[in-house]
Amino acid sequence: MGKPIVYGAEYSVYVRIVRLVLAEKGIDYELVPVDVFAAEGIPAWYFEHHPFGRIPAFCYDGFRLFETNAIARYIDEAFDGPALQPADARGRARMGQIIGMLDAYGYRAMVWDVAVERLEKAEPDSALIAGGLAQAETVLKVLTSLKAEGSWLLGEQLTLADLHAAPIIAYFVKVSEGQDLLARFADIQDWYARIVARPTFARTEKVG
Template structure:
């Protein structure tokens, strides 16, 4: 079995995405802290593993893989025989659409703006920038409503089996659901509301996203 090491900060959304798959697959792995809050991700040592200074990076027997989509595809292949993706082409396309929406349209407003301004800034003694939060609500709603239209929603986003699409969305919901903007952003997404109600209770979600 390959030796797996995840480099990153445990509170990172993308680190959590990778760890959800690892935990669900029952894999043995090591988590090595790279602190994105003190700039450790910009150290020469870390940039040699990931030139963009982002977390996570996965080390497999001395080889480094970065970009979460690549890491997830790799781990799904080596650990789970593609159990967390689909052989049916339309379902596979839906899964990739949800991953792409999280990457390109949801992460920045939901995490970079709402969660940072509501949860991180005040915890460090700063004041929430209400204008930034307000401006983020519409793009978050657009992204969540798009995901809603692609999903089955019960119990998992794409049906009876958990997939990489769920792993992508769960860490975003973990943070968004702790903010006062949550109710407004999910007002038009009843399937996602029901989905979150169920998946937030899963033991590995509690373990990784606590």
């Protein structure tokens, strides 16, 4: 059947989420580069894998998926390796809540409005950054309130919630404002230090 194929770019937060899930499950895979920001545009062939031209997309044994959450859950359920979803309904609901919150309220603010704006714009928009930081503060407050006792967000089991949150926060703390804000939330800062120390985190870091 061959190896699973992930389509996307190393710089993508959402591609990294899928790669982290595969790495934590111990699954070898192929990463096919797709740069959605390339000057020549998105390759025409890629729309067969993702009709909206976003990344990542996934294929295994002829089965194609797009949307990060669907891909991550499929990998966890279809392949051997440590379970990355809670066994109980409430735990799975909390996991879904955290992932949904990060997608809806965290990603845009933390990655684009703060980190990308600061790192990649010749003249960063200070108002946009300030708004992003305000939203990020709320996200971190809520994440703190939802975090269970234990090493990981849902307790002692590493789950898809951890693997979803880590790449978003990793991008956020590329800038000093992100580092300073994270430092105000000790529980989340300690959690982040633990996940950064995992070998899978280093293996999925963008090179260069």
